[in-house]
Amino acid sequence: MMKEIDKMLSGDIYNTRDPELMELAFRAKKLIETFNNTSVDETEEKERILKKLIGNMGEGVWIEKPFFCDFGKNISIGRNTFINYNCVFLDNNKITIGENVLIAPNVQIYTASHPIKVSERINTNPQQNEAPYRTYTKPVKIGNNVWIGGNSVILPGVSIGNHTVIGAGSVVTKSIPDNCVAAGNPCKVIKRDIN
Template structure:
C-alpha cells in the first residue's frame, strides 16, 4: 500500500514520501500562480483552481491568498465562496457542499498527530518524520462558517448550519444548527423560512 493510500485511509503515513512530495510541489506551484493573479484575470484564476482542486463546482469563488497542502483532495460544490486567507490542510478529503459561505481566516484541518510525545516523534529515531494521520472533513450544503473559525479533523457539519465567528469545531454538527464557541456548542436549531 502506498503512503498516499495510507494517508487517505486515515492510517499513519510518511508525509515525506516521494509521491506525496510531487503532489505537494504541484500544489505549491499552482498556489503561487493563483495567489499572484490579478483580480481581473478570471479565466486564469478559474483554470488554475480547476488544475489544483479535486473538484470545483460552477460559480465557486475563492479569494486570495488561499493555502492548501495538496489541493487534489478538496471538493467544492457550486456557488461556494471562500474569503481571504483560508487554509485547508487536505491530507485527507475535504468536501464542501454547494452555496457555502466561508469567512476570512477559516482553517480546515484533516491532519493530526498522536498526543503522546514518544509515539508522535519516536519514528524519527528510525529515520522517518513525526507520525501523522488524517481524517476527512465534510461540510454540507448552505453552510456559513464565520471568520477565524477552525474545523478539526474528522468533523462533519450538516446542511444549513451557521458556525459563529471564532468557533473551534471539535465534533460533528447535525443539520440546521447555529453553533459557536471554543469548543463550539449548539446555540439553537434553525430551518424555518423566517430564521
C-alpha cells in the same frame, strides 16, 4: 505493500516526507503560488488554475486569494460556494464542501493530526526521507447552504450539517447537526431548527 498516499487517505499513520507525496505537494504549491500572484481582474486565469488545483469544483465557485492548501486534489467544492480571503485547507484527507457554502476570511480546515502521546507522536529513529513525527488523517465534510464565520477552525473528522451556521472564531472539535447555529471554543449548538 500499501503506498503512503493510500495510508494517508485511509487514516493510517503515514510518512509525510514520502517522495510521491512531496511531489504532489510541490505541484500544488506551485499552482497556489501562481494563483495567489494573479491580478485581481484575471478571473479566467484564476479559474483555470483552480480547476488544475482543486479535485472537484462545481460551477460558480469563487475563491479569494490568498488561498492555501496541501494537495488541492483532495478538495471537492459544490457549486456557488464562496471562499473568502486567507483560508487554509490542510487536505491530507478529503475535504468535501457542499453547494452554496459561505466561508469567511481566515477559516482553517484541518484533516491532519498527530498522536497525543509523545512516544507515539515522535519518530525517534527516522530513516532517510522519513518524517521525525507521526501523522494520520480524518476527512472533513461540510453540508449544503452552510455559513462558516471568520477565524473558525474545523478539526479532523468533523462533519457540519446542511443549513448550519458556525459563529465567527469557533473551534469545531465535534460534528455539528443540520439546521442549527453553533459557536464557541469548543463549538456547541446554541440554536436549533433555524430553517
